[in-house]
Amino acid sequence: MHARFYAPDAHAPGDLVTLPEDEGEHLTRVLRLKPGDALRVFNGHGSEFDAIVDQAGTRGVRVRLHAVAQAAPEPRVAITLAQAVLKGDKMDDVVRDATMLGVAEIQPVITSRTEVTRAALAKGARRDRWERIAISSAKQCGRATVPRLFEPINFDELVESLGRMLLPLPALMLVEPGAATETTPASELDLSPQRGATVLVGPEGGWTPPEIERGASVCRLITVGGRTLRADAMCVVALSAFFTMWREF
Amino acid sequence: MHARFYAPDAHAPGDLVTLPEDEGEHLTRVLRLKPGDALRVFNGHGSEFDAIVDQAGTRGVRVRLHAVAQAAPEPRVAITLAQAVLKGDKMDDVVRDATMLGVAEIQPVITSRTEVTRAALAKGARRDRWERIAISSAKQCGRATVPRLFEPINFDELVESLGRMLLPLPALMLVEPGAATETTPASELDLSPQRGATVLVGPEGGWTPPEIERGASVCRLITVGGRTLRADAMCVVALSAFFTMWREF
Known part of the structure; x- marks a missing residue:
């Protein structure tokens, strides 16, 4: 090759x-x-x-x-990963791994507990950096598609845009076990979404209770297992669980 | 808390x-x-x-x-992760993540393409280091169980010990897409093993063809998706896929 x-x-x-x-x-x-x-x-x-x-x-x-x-096959379900911006180079790792696993789009999100501001991200040209990482990851994993990388938005804007969709796609918000009353384990997500889905992953300190409440108005709240996972591992764990349920793996 | x-x-x-x-x-x-x-x-x-x-x-x-x-619940399926020793601190990351995901035992394995010798691992007291990492990870993720960490063994010894089991448990060897003719996608692994399973994950350079052939005599060869995954992400991806199929997630 x-x-x-x-x-x-x-x-x-x-x-x-x-x-x-x-x-x-x-x-x-x-x-x-x-x-x-x-x-x-x-x-x-x-x-x-x-x-x-x-x-x-x-x-x-x-x-x-x-x-x-012949290009490597893309997943049939186009996933938009809405990932809370993580500290330091943890976000780089998430962009690299999400690309390797096959997401279609990455939407960085500023949440209440995100420790970096939108202005600092813009000043540091972080979106451009993440795009280079996504290209490099696509080179290494054999993908012919580089996920689209959006400019960071606030959590409230994300929720609004999910609520405004004309043809709503499933939105799955990852939460810790015990974080809310109405949660669904990943392995009960039997149906494959027809076209795509948005997957929301929180920051190091987790979502705040008001964020979970707002998120629940437009998302299903999903748990993976009974333990506390590292914030930067959550994306890989959740995408792997969903792709398995949806027979992409 | x-x-x-x-x-x-x-x-x-x-x-x-x-x-x-x-x-x-x-x-x-x-x-x-x-x-x-x-x-x-x-x-x-x-x-x-x-x-x-x-x-x-x-x-x-x-x-x-x-x-x-009340301790956090342990998976019903006791997984032994047989992980080819990775370079530098990549193996530390795998031990940390495998503990967080809930494996019962970790068996480091020296394969043909492992770039470190058993003698170097023993001299560097690597097993003790990995054990400290497993304890630290259990502290963070809320697990009351620390996985058992075995001394590294060679791939041939692993295959022999899997072949010698009196009550064989499933052994699942992760391979790249296209690495062998008889592979099973992770999402076709419908049945939950009753007691436990061994999961084999290869090194940076992958398994050699003779290793895949020997492994196939005692393992099912499993793929996760159609792309090439990083060696140090494979453990998280594979365990997440299996725990989802087995309804642990």
Whole structure:
């Protein structure tokens, strides 16, 4: 299997495509590919191609697509992960793992107990960083699709947008055992949603009681097991549980 | 909820129990508890107690157990995680997460592609380190049981011991999609094993073809999804999938 590169402009066999700068550097400096060498490219929107290096020099790397390649299958259920922003590089880990597991979209959320502000996230260009991590994770796990990464929003905005959907999709809010009276264990979620679902995962300190109450108005409250899980492991545990119930695994 | 401490000698209400040294230091130096203060202790074998600090000084910390407390429920299926030893602190993460998810035993395994030798593991007292991590994880997640941590063994010894069982339990070997012809997706594992199961997870470079062939003689080969997962995430993904199928979640 040839090395895989991200080429967002790749559309059809025959195309001559310029790789993004960091992908080009990976190709020339790390893997030292030369014109004529074979590679794979994926465009982040589900398409993958066999390609040949056309030009690799100081003015960038161009590749010629020559055939459509078989991309790794995507889940039938398109999951939007609405993840409370976690501290430090824990959020990076969640973006990486959620991409590997196959989510379609990642919506970072600012909750009452999130310890970073929206302004600080914007200033640190965190969304761009998470996008690079998602691309890198897609490269490694063999996915041809890179999940869409939205700008962070507040929890209240998330709840409002879930309430406003014209064709509501299931929304599943992960809560700790005992956090609310009306909870459903993950293994009782028998039905596969037809098109997609939103999965809400809280921050290190958990959801506040008012957040759980607001969330319950538009979501089912879901538990996974009887123990307290680490905030940064919850996404992997919950997605694995749901994909298993929905026969994606 | 009072702070929880590990007290392996705690057996019954009325007992006067000395805490292990590092637990005692956590109690006196970090949480600054004094004689008469209330706490919880768990013994690592499934029992949890309400207790009172009896003595907290330079000669150690003693606590008096006064009532049996309700421990977090353990999974009905006792899982032995046979995990190929991973590089650096990745194995620490696996021990922490497997404890949090509820495994009963952890068997580190040296495989063909494991990059560390049994002698190096013994010299570095890695088993003791993993045991401390398991205790710490049990403290955090609210478990009263600490998984048993075995000394590392070679893959061949593991396969032999699985083949020698008098009452064989299911053994499930996680493999990549396409690694073998006869694989079962995790979501087709409908039946809950009656007592327990062994779950085999490979190293960073994956199992070798001869290992998959040997493993297949005593295990079912299981896949989770269609993408390549990180070696250190595989344990969480696989355990979450199995616990969901077996209605533990």
